[in-house]
Amino acid sequence: MFVDLENVKLGARIFFRLIEKGEINSSDDRDLMKLIDNDDIKHILSALEEETGTIILHGRDRKYISARTDNKVFGYTNSELRKELHITDNEELYTCYFIILSILALFYRGEGYDMKYREFLEIEELYEFIDVKIDNFKQLQDLHELEEAMDMKFSSVVNKWDSLMIHDERKKNLKKSENSRMAYISKVLKFLCDEKLLMVEDGRIIRTSEKMDSMVTVYYTAKERKKEILDFINQAG
């Protein structure tokens, strides 16, 4: 296939801009958005995606870039994420992961256009949801047996959760505190807001951003990706 060097340059420019800003949109990058529909440039971009382990996702009037699972260059390691979330150990990190997945579970359970199930979520409901899930797990499993396992398993989230008080009313800045369940929820919400994936209104109403909606609806509902995710879960279990 003949590739025009000019198009390679343009493709690289789009790709570089996506890496720099995380997204391009029709108001700030009108020229690049026009180029992205050119068939040659599309081929170049898909080659770049393949070679760099990234994926370009198509939103309403914007394109996002995301690192595929296990991307060593653009993806975060556990220790890097601990730094981003201002926490110290993996038990805390797993708890944060679980809070993030709970938020996704409460918002998305449909198909394609209707995948988003609700418009907002109150922090209290999120807390109760996590608490119920953890309780259910405790009823099913023998924790003593599980604690002996070397690997960091879901049971460690249960241990962490149980060791925390619900809310410490003396702490004004929850994001910096570490002794309550609400503090961890606040840390995660702050992190997801910084990532521009969520918005929190009046300190209690959680809404997903357009970026989150586009990324979730486009990324996770692709057939082969769902299979990949379910394979991780089943194999690792």
Add this chain to the structure above:
Amino acid sequence: MFEFLEDYRVRMENMAPFACLHEKLSNSKRYEQYNIFTLTFSTMLFMLDGMIKNISSDSIAIADFLHELIYENYKEKLTSDESMEICHYILFDILQNSGFTYKYKYMNPFTSLPEYINVSLIAQDEVKIGRQKVKYKLTDQGMEMLFMTKEVHKELRIPVTQFYLKQQIEKGVFDKALHIVDDLSIMVKQLREKVNDIVRKIKINALSIKFSEYEDIHEKIFEQFKRDEEEFKNLVFLLEEKKNIIESVSSGKRTEEERKALILLYEISGRLGFIVNEHKRLFIDKLDLQRIYQEAIKNQISAGFMIRLNFETEILDSLINNNSSMDVNRKIIAPLLRLKRNKYFNIARVTQEQMIREESEDIIEKIEEDFQENQEENKKEQIKKRYENYKKYLSLFISNINSGSEISLKEVLKNLHDSEREDVISTFDFYSFLIMFHQAGEINLNEAYRDSEDIIIEDYDEVHIEHLLTDVRDKNPLLKEFRSLLFYSNDEIITLENHIRLSNFNMKFIR
């Protein structure tokens, strides 16, 4: 089967918002001392009114409205916390069904199977990440429901409104015509949102819904659009005709009534012109639809076929049941996060020219910083002083307002003591105050009060008219009775005692 059942789904779509709202309100157990239906429905009308006037409603404005409505009907004065609580109940629990889209279930008479219609009555408007204050608007379905209570069917809404407008212009009732133009504006905006919604649905779901289905909806809209366009042309022509009749009389010979009519006609023409342009833009969208559809199909094929995924049962519960390792969680979440950018130290930097700061430079810098800070402090002080002066001048005008709601600069100055007048006219701020209000045009007071909440007073970078009006309103409750303020120069020229000549301005408060 029966031909008259063909539009059954469309009829159910019209019924769904009423049914959902009615069911929710019938089961509502809170605030039984009030008629919660009236409060909710009035809140929706309040939002519609805001949309017509181009003012977004936030929870504070809605709480204020409910406070007044409850006082009018029950003679109860709620505290601001109580008003906000009832506002939250109506806004979140009822109108947004606690965050879940309403689902209206009905049986399809052709298949005997249940079908569902999603209903959202209100939505957020102007959401900015990081900004706590949220504004709300009615959704297309919410607006549709309100319009239907006026017995005008959606396809006929624009033509009927155009007809009213034509009637009012022909009868010469121009102030009413102006309101009708505003109604039209919101209807055209609604039409645009409908087209945007189709485009959005295509982009997200192109593979699972037939193009012909979208095309049908789209065609219906554009058939209506062509009819509307013709009538818009007639209206523009009619307005021109009316203007020409008045303008054929030389300006000196025009009656007061003709003069006012001409001003209104120009206002109507301006606003109608804007609506016609908005309306025309829809044509461009039509041409784009096919391309958008093809693009969406290509994108979705490249992304893989969409399938159903329930995050709770399929992912979260499986993770828990399998007692999965942490790494599996990381892998699932990873694609959502922004890309990590690695920064490396470039060894070549050691050979580049380095800036070495000497202590003396630090001192100079410190002095410069202090000077800068002082300058900024002084500027803030000046602005504060100017603000206080402006407040004083505005209060002078307001305290002189008589029952006619209008006062001239000449009268205000005449009513001052000699020394006080001398103080006022010898200050630069006084003239900048006159210019600021003159340039502001007609000020919508409610909008100004609302906008003032967004201004951070501590910054004192300039005097904000909105903040000034809000501040003065708190000390002059009389102001609450007025809708807008106009500061205009009449034709008279006055000479002040310091020999400065200027127009005699009028301050007019409009109810």
